[in-house]
Amino acid sequence: QDKMYIPLISKGFQHQFWQAVKAGADKAAADLGVTVTFEGPDSETQVDRQIDMLAAALAKKPAAIGFAALDSQAALPLLQQAKDAKIPVVAFDSGVEGDIPVATASTNNIAAAALAADKMAALIGDEGKVALVVHDQTSRTGIDRRDGFVNRMKEAHPKVEIVAIEYGEGDHLKSTEITKAILQANPDLKGMFGANEGSAIGVVNGAKELGRQLVIIGYDSGAQQKAAIRDGQMAGAITQNPVGIGYKTVEAAVKAAKGEAVEKNIDTGFYYYDKTNIDQPEIAAVLYD
Amino acid sequence: MNAVVVMKDIEKSFPGVRALHNAQLELRSGEVHALMGENGAGKSTMMKILAGIYRRDGGEILLDGKPVDINSPRQAQDLGIGIIHQELNLMPHLTAAQNMFIGREPRKAAGLLLDEGKLNGQAAEIFASMHLKLDPRTLVGGLTIARQQMVEIAKALSYRSRVLIMDEPTAALNDAEINELFAIIARLKAEGVGIVYISHKMDELKRIADRVTIMRDGEYIGTVPAETTPVEKIISMMVGRALTDERPDVPDHSNSEVVLEVRNLNRGATIRDVSFSVRKGEILGFAGLMGAGRTEVARAIFGADRRDGGDIFMHGKKVDIHMPQDAVRAGIGYLSEDRKHFGLATGMDVRNNVVLASLRRFTGPGGLLKEAAMHDVAVRYIDQLAIKTPSDKQEVRLLSGGNQQKIVIAKWLLRDCEVLIFDEPTRGIDVGAKNEIYKLLNALAQQGRAIIVISSELPEVLRLSHRIAVMCEGRLTGILSGGASQEEIMHLATLRGEGANNNNKQTKPAKGEAK
Amino acid sequence: MSATASSGTASIGSKFSGAHRLLAFASLIALVLVFSLASPNFMQTSNIIAILQATSVNGVLAIAATLVIITGGIDLSVGTLMTFCAVIAGVVLTFWGMPLGLGVLAAILAGAASGTLSGTFVAKLKIPPFIATLGMMLILKGLSLVISGTRPIYFNGTPGFTQISQGSLIGTVIPGLPIPNGVLILFLVAIATSFILERTILGRFTFALGSNEEAVRLSGVNTDRWKIAVYALAGGICGIAGLLIASRLNSAQPALGQGYELDAIAAVVIGGTSLSGGRGTIIGTLIGALIISVLANGLRILSVAQEWQTVVTGSIIILAVYTDILRRRRL
């Protein structure tokens, strides 16, 4: 009855990436004997909805809170409230500005997207046109992945031209239509980057429907993306370690609640995977269906 | 003769209103039974109970001597009871034929598909039997009220009921159509159909009714034979006192100032070159057959419809009227013939409908409304026009048809325009109230207003008008003086074809004619 | 559609005849012209097919919405109902391993059942359609997640499933015209629904209910039953949309669907159907859906920045409808 209660307020809920984070959190909860709940708004634009969720979580007097801020500034008053109530906050997925979080379990999205850019450049011979389908124009992850990719191309691969960046809300169908229009407008396009699972699947679908061959790099995993990599439609993808993020977040939260010391920055890491290493144990471990 | 329907001791109350108390009716087959009473007496309510629309609170209904419960319109239909409602109940987006046969469409392909051809054919047959020239495929929403009413009648006929209720079927019709309807009624009667006939037109009683049942304040007053009972007696039973009705003399306005002058008004094929003028203190009647274009002329003057050409002058000065608000600002008011769609905000209360055109007058600083003053005015008109309503906060849609009409009149009386155009002002209004409205119009004229009355009831036009303009097919075929005869009017009203406009010399030179 | 127009009269729905019918396409044709001139990549078979395919899901949803809107109601649940039906197909085909036909049937029946429920709320309980279908939208959204276990259901075990939308029957007959089945299905649904609307008793009551429900009721018709039937039919059509999207994505994505109702309703209204009921055509809705797809595709082909795409789309929707209003006023 008196299990420790730790709510996780995430950026999303329905996407497979977040479901994988949730799975990690649930596993940690089972291992450590605590209760966790997992909640996030429908879209990464709904900053205020996330704040409302945080408020409700605080009202439940939790032992600690896991929080993936859509906009850390906006959450500041409530985070302060948590701090005042001595409820430790563990940031996950992306960082929270300021010194309130006792720990941060996150992926460096900028570096991860830069790695995708390097791989893309290598696969297309360091020159030619590429395009991006990103899930969101204003959210932290959307911006970081876009900018990480674009800036790296500019700096390290000047002959690669980015001809289009479109945003598809991570919706598989919308991303498919966007991809088809981009391909139609750029008959000589060599590669595309899909910045999250839905975007990446959309790119694969779009290319397949138009019967176009090009280098596709995705992000995150999921059954369809893994299949696309296996059968060669997708060159490779960046994966984070969502299960690890969820697990580490809960782990750190429990420690902090007990007053134990926690590591300030928990880098959960990211990997590039393709046909060659997809079945290696360290990669397989961080992929989800 | 046997009674087909007997309604005994019927009770019905609405929140705040006791609509029926001890109401009685006995209808025999093959008779036309008129149901008479003032506005709000409970006639429509009584008939809605018989047609399965309202449930009665008490009392008994016998059909062929057997007690029945009529719970739905469908059940009433199955029992052979048909009704023509007072307020039109049509689907404006559907055609005339589709309206008539809704729910009873002829089918083909084993009942899977609609048989449009047969549908239109059957409708056309009924129209032909009514001598009604109407394409069954016309959309009902585009028809005038009168034609919509004819579609309702055609619909009711198509049911071939044993009992047919007609709730003010002639309110929107002119004489020609009324004659047609009466011919139909005579035919039905011969076939043994029992007809309940509600009307406020007293002259119709003598023409078609066999017996008359009179109601007052929701109660049964009595049933009398139509032929032998003098109209005055029926009226006094209705209103509880005797009415006097004398026609005032036609005053001479030839020296009065011309207030409104209309020159060469044109709009498509419906208004062709109409010119006329009205003087201060004068009542100009507009007569004509259905679709003659009188309503169109009024709407065009008022700015409710675009006009193709023509100038309007007030006190000799040309006024630009593009929208109704221009007309009202220039001092012209228009009371529409279609109160439900163009006259009332039926979801709002009596008070707000009365002040609708004059709201500015009840607005203080900061846009604040003076509710108390609005209340006083509303109550004043409720008294003056004897509007039957529990209070001035009652929603207008809950009032009886005639009382709704009075509210539209009150709205324009309050607005106090110099020129008032009344389009069918007494539609659905009982004899007593009609008299009051005639007196009112006369009083308004005496106060110096210029008044135009469009009416399809010739006696009304004759009774009220100082001069009578007659239209036919969009043309003004002549202007007669007040003392004109029905024959003269009918002659002009049927003066068709080109050259009618040049026929002014045929008409009697009317007193005070501007030209 | 041409049913009543052939007799040359203005009857329900068939306001378009002959030359006017062409004019109704005016905004759509203008758009296509502008984009064709602006980019050589626009007017290509592959792109036209892409546009048509992009229209298929929204088009079918919009047809469903048209039915309900003509009765004077509104259906906010079309998007999540589509997803729900896709998930049901997934359960039947992937979880239970049943044959394709049963999956298709299940999806359509699930749609019709949900429509029946919405219709019952509206007709029997007198809940305003906006609320009844808003509630259903949320319920279906949640149920899709619950049933699927918040993860996509893939149809890899049912090989023929992707053919529903992505195969091309027409292409096998006429090799030069690889129009995907999804587009074919859209047109078949449009023709069937149009036929129902114009030729059958259900269609007649659809218009009648929207025109003046009280008058229909007073004519002794069981209006409730017919209204429920219309919602059920609309639900069944959403089931077809669910099959189309699932087949296109080869998966039932349980999180998708909310927001699609707005595009669908927009297509209906752009197509000239009145939100106050009684008036509307399926052909108009198709044109509306096409306008939306052409706009989205064309602006992307022109590489307009996405934020400006939104601005332009909004403006052109207003303009297209305004043009249509002007045209009708002139007629």
Added chain:
Amino acid sequence: MSATASSGTASIGSKFSGAHRLLAFASLIALVLVFSLASPNFMQTSNIIAILQATSVNGVLAIAATLVIITGGIDLSVGTLMTFCAVIAGVVLTFWGMPLGLGVLAAILAGAASGTLSGTFVAKLKIPPFIATLGMMLILKGLSLVISGTRPIYFNGTPGFTQISQGSLIGTVIPGLPIPNGVLILFLVAIATSFILERTILGRFTFALGSNEEAVRLSGVNTDRWKIAVYALAGGICGIAGLLIASRLNSAQPALGQGYELDAIAAVVIGGTSLSGGRGTIIGTLIGALIISVLANGLRILSVAQEWQTVVTGSIIILAVYTDILRRRRL
């Protein structure tokens, strides 16, 4: 045309009086009771304040939507207009460094201007409100992104800005009651709008337009002007919502807003305002908005799984409205 008039009672606006007024809260009170019994964490000052705070933005938007809906229209642009106004405030305060008052004024004026434009489309160009405001929704969404450069604008340079919503005037007067200003503003806007609706000529015409616009026009009223005025007022109120959300988040989030119109309209309809116009109250809308917030908060407090939260929310919305219908029928 002939909206089937539901048998409501009484007259414009003043449907609630005395005991009935209390009963109208029935669904809300029932919800609060259930949640209070189910969790001790629910009925706590801090949580009640959180609920009120969560209602403030949607409540203000819903009030704006109420006005337009009473005229018989609909406003889909309230959500993105809110964002647009927030961005405008950001431009004025952060980019240009103007004083707070000017930022507030600019946001409200931007809202009113946009409302005037929507109103003109509807009244003068006769574009159906659904389309006019759908177009505006997209235009404003795009413009917010363009103006802000697709990134949030923070108000760190204007220290007082967060006080608009987060400060507590009431708290400084009554220390035990730290109700945030956002909530205070919601109630002030509600009272002011209610006053305008019930007591002024603008309000009277708002109802009259929704009841029978043609009859009002034929009464010699410049209906176009009044309609535009209503849309402008609604737009100005959206400006206030923009300030509230920006102050709450200490930033103008340019991508937020779409989808919020649905919550706002839902609050309006749950509150008993008829989508066919002519009937509605601000107090009803407030209750509707509170029902939505209480539901969301309560289900979270009870740690209901998120997919089930949606299902329960949908069901309770339908149930709440149905209860209300039953109650009215009985009266």
